[in-house]
Amino acid sequence: MPRVSPEHLERRRQQILDAARTCFIREGVHATSMQDIFAEAGLSAGAVYRYFKSKTEIIEAITGTVIGDLHTFLGELVQHDPVLPLDELVVRVAERVVALSGPDGTMRLAPQAWALAMYDPDLRRYVQQNVVGLRVHWAEYARRCVAAGLLPPDTDPVAAGKAIFGIIPGFLLQRLILDDASPEELRAGVRAMARESLLAAGATTDPVQGA
Amino acid sequence: MPRVSPEHLERRRQQILDAARTCFIREGVHATSMQDIFAEAGLSAGAVYRYFKSKTEIIEAITGTVIGDLHTFLGELVQHDPVLPLDELVVRVAERVVALSGPDGTMRLAPQAWALAMYDPDLRRYVQQNVVGLRVHWAEYARRCVAAGLLPPDTDPVAAGKAIFGIIPGFLLQRLILDDASPEELRAGVRAMARESLLAAGATTDPVQGA
DNA sequence: TTGTCAAGAACGAACATTCGTTTTAAATTG
DNA sequence: CAATTTAAAACGAATGTTCGTTCTTGACAA
Numbered sequence: 001m002p003r004v005s006p007e008h009l010e011r012r013r014q015q016i017l018d019a020a021r022t023c024f025i026r027e028g029v030h031a032t033s034m035q036d037i038f039a040e041a042g043l044s045a046g047a048v049y050r051y052f053k054s055k056t057e058i059i060e061a062i063t064g065t066v067i068g069d070l071h072t073f074l075g076e077l078v079q080h081d082p083v084l085p086l087d088e089l090v091v092r093v094a095e096r097v098v099a100l101s102g103p104d105g106t107m108r109l110a111p112q113a114w115a116l117a118m119y120d121p122d123l124r125r126y127v128q129q130n131v132v133g134l135r136v137h138w139a140e141y142a143r144r145c146v147a148a149g150l151l152p153p154d155t156d157p158v159a160a161g162k163a164i165f166g167i168i169p170g171f172l173l174q175r176l177i178l179d180d181a182s183p184e185e186l187r188a189g190v191r192a193m194a195r196e197s198l199l200a201a202g203a204t205t206d207p208v209q210g211a
Numbered sequence: 212m213p214r215v216s217p218e219h220l221e222r223r224r225q226q227i228l229d230a231a232r233t234c235f236i237r238e239g240v241h242a243t244s245m246q247d248i249f250a251e252a253g254l255s256a257g258a259v260y261r262y263f264k265s266k267t268e269i270i271e272a273i274t275g276t277v278i279g280d281l282h283t284f285l286g287e288l289v290q291h292d293p294v295l296p297l298d299e300l301v302v303r304v305a306e307r308v309v310a311l312s313g314p315d316g317t318m319r320l321a322p323q324a325w326a327l328a329m330y331d332p333d334l335r336r337y338v339q340q341n342v343v344g345l346r347v348h349w350a351e352y353a354r355r356c357v358a359a360g361l362l363p364p365d366t367d368p369v370a371a372g373k374a375i376f377g378i379i380p381g382f383l384l385q386r387l388i389l390d391d392a393s394p395e396e397l398r399a400g401v402r403a404m405a406r407e408s409l410l411a412a413g414a415t416t417d418p419v420q421g422a
Numbered sequence: 423t424t425g426t427c428a429a430g431a432a433c434g435a436a437c438a439t440t441c442g443t444t445t446t447a448a449a450t451t452g
Numbered sequence: 453c454a455a456t457t458t459a460a461a462a463c464g465a466a467t468g469t470t471c472g473t474t475c476t477t478g479a480c481a482a
Contacts (some may be wrong), residue, residue, distance in 0.1 A: 013426095028330040030241050034472055044429040045473075055472065086409040097229075108329065115326040117388050118319065119239040127388055142403060150408045156399050162385060162392055163400025170377015171386055174346075177328050178339055180374055188367050189374025192353060192408050197361045198297035199402055215447075215461070223461090226449055255438075255463040266438065 003207045006187050013051050020058045025108050029059060051210065056120070064126045066106050070096060070168075071133045078141045083148045086164070087190040094183035101175055110172060130163075138159050138164045176190065224262050227252050236319050240270060240327065267331070274324045275337045276373045277317050281307060281379075282344045289352045294359045297375070298401040300352065305382050305394035312386055321383060334367075349375045 019041035023032040034055055038045055052058045073096050077089055084092075101107035117127035139161030144152040151160070167190065174181040230252035247264055247362045249256055256279040262301040284307050295303075312318035328338035333368055350372030356362040362371070378401065 007425095028326070031330060033470080035470095046430070046475085047428050049473070050427070053473095077402060085411060086404075097411035104236045106282060109238075109324060111325040111329060114322040114384060116238070118322060120243060123389065131389060132383065138287065140278060145408035149420055150411065151406060156396075157403075159396045160398035161400070163378060163381075163397055164405050165385070166377040166381015167374060168377070168380070169381050170374075170379075172378055173325060174342065174373060174376070177325065177335065177342060185370045185375055187371070188370035189408055192362060192366045192368075193297075193360065193374050196405055197407050198356060200296060200361065220461095244436075246436090249464095256466070257441080258462045260439070261461065264439095 009051075010049070012043075016043065016048055016051055017058070017061055019043075020107075021062050021106065022104070024059075024062060024112070025104060025106070029109075029112050051052075056122075058127060059116070060123055062109070063116065065111055065124055066109045067130050067134065069106070071137070074134060074137045078137045078144070083141075083150065085146050086194055087187045090167055090190050091183045091187045093168055094186050097168060097172055098175065098183060101172060107172060108128070108176065110169070110174065128161060134168070135161050135165050138162075217280065220262075223254075223258075224292070227254065227259055227262055227417055228269070228272055229253075232273050232320075233315070233325070235270075235273060236315060239318075240323050241275070257361050267333075270327070271334055271337060273320070274327065274334055275341075277320045278341050278345065280311060280317070282341070285345060289348045289355070294352075294355050294361065297405055298398045301378055302394045302398045304379055308383055309386065312383060314414045315369050318383060319387065321380070321389065344371050345379070346376050349373075359421060379414065 004190055016037070020032070024205045026032075027036065034048070037058070038048055041048065044118065047172070056087050068169070074093055077084060077092055086089070097107055106205065111129075113123070113127050117124040141155035142160035142164070144156060146153060146155050146157060167186070171181055171192050192196045227248070231243070234247045234251050237245065244258070245256065248269070249259055251261065281304070284327060285304055288295060288303055308318055310316070324334070324341075328335040328412070336355050350368045352401050353362065353366060353368035353371035353375070357366050357368060378397070382392055382397055
């Protein structure tokens with residue numbers, strides 16, 4: 001179809017990206033050949049190469065959108081008034097992660113994005129933006145907790161954000177690779193982890209029960 | 212060398228694995244060709260294929276050893292008597308992670324292992340073992356904290372282990388991709404995170420009720 | 423027409439792997 | 453000990469396949 005509307009072009013582009021994402025999730029990025037993408041998109045090589053000049057460009061376009069949804073979602077939760085308890089916040093995010101990491105979920109691409117980011121400079125920038133984006137929300141959460149008097153004034157919210165951040169990739173990994181993590185169990189874990197007593201020097205562990 | 216000692220064979224095997232690991236860390240697993248491994252090992256194709264029947268077999272052999280060191284290290288720390296404070300424990304592990312994730316560090320392979328585990332069943336088993344191995348230590352830590360009276364008796368140590376687990380991959384990711392995480396900052400973050408007050412509903416304008 | 427889009431055959435490079443040959447050190451013999 | 457045999461070990465060019473990409477060709481709207 002020659003001389004076609006801009007909408008058509010944009011739709012084609014999306015059609016290709018959707019096909020690529022489907023393939024990447026189903027087979028993995030490296031195991032996906034361009035021919036797989038052609039087939040999934042129902043387009044020819046020539047057509048696809050009209051919209052993207054290389055496979056790398058497609059990978060980059062998709063990697064940039066892996067956790068956009070999560071970013072927005074967390075951003076809203078963090079702004080919730082009153083400030084949500086940490087376990088509540090984490091559970092809600094975890095639930096979203098579960099929803100996004102099913103058989104067709106985009107979160108399945110996250111580990112691949114991390115791995116690719118280590119060796120492709122352009123991709124690395126995208127992934128960096130994604131990670132920073134999430135982390136900034138966590139830092140903002142910590143800041144609000146300080147403001148609400150839930151954390152001491154001398155708290156470093158950036159450091160707190162960096163530490164809390166790990167809970168989610170940790171959850172995702174266990175979910176994707178071991179498939180034995182649930183948001184509710186994570187809530188219990190976070191509730192156990194959020195205790196000053198864990199920072200105290202511990203007593204020796206005999207069979208004797210202290211109280 | 213024909214009719215050669217078992218030690219020689221074992222050394223050759225290690226020589227190949229070392230070369231492969233070097234290549235995988237330097238270029239990434241997928242970007243490493245067998246020819247790269249031949250060159251790095253200073254061996255011919257035939258020689259390498261005498262010891263490993265495929266590239267996949269080499270990848271599997273290496274993936275199985277990525278975090279063995281960390282596993283042992285954490286295992287010892289967890290058994291420390293008296294029980295170490297959480298922030299102390301995390302900092303020590305983080306320091307080890309830093310040591311193992313430099314330009315030649317094996318921890319650089321972790322994200323690749325995670326990604327590969329999603330699509331290769333054999334590899335997945337190795338990575339599962341690694342993850343479970345670490346998690347078991349964290350659960351044991353939680354158990355000891357309960358025994359020492361640092362955590363309430365009704366704590367679910369497995370859930371706690373799953374939650375705490377994430378701190379380390381989270382740290383590693385930030386270290387590898389953003390290169391802006393340090394053990395000391397992580398300590399500060401963990402100290403901020405370990406507070407019951409984070410579990411209470413907060414308020415900016417509204418009063419709060421207890422749990 | 424004229425300019426743009428799509429098709430799909432074709433291409434060349436890169437890849438993992440194979441295999442016939444050569445080298446080598448241990449084993450065997452005299 | 454020295455000469456010879458033997459089979460494992462190593463070599464590396466060749467193989468066949470697969471891949472990402474390009475190119476030629478035709479189709480169709482303006």
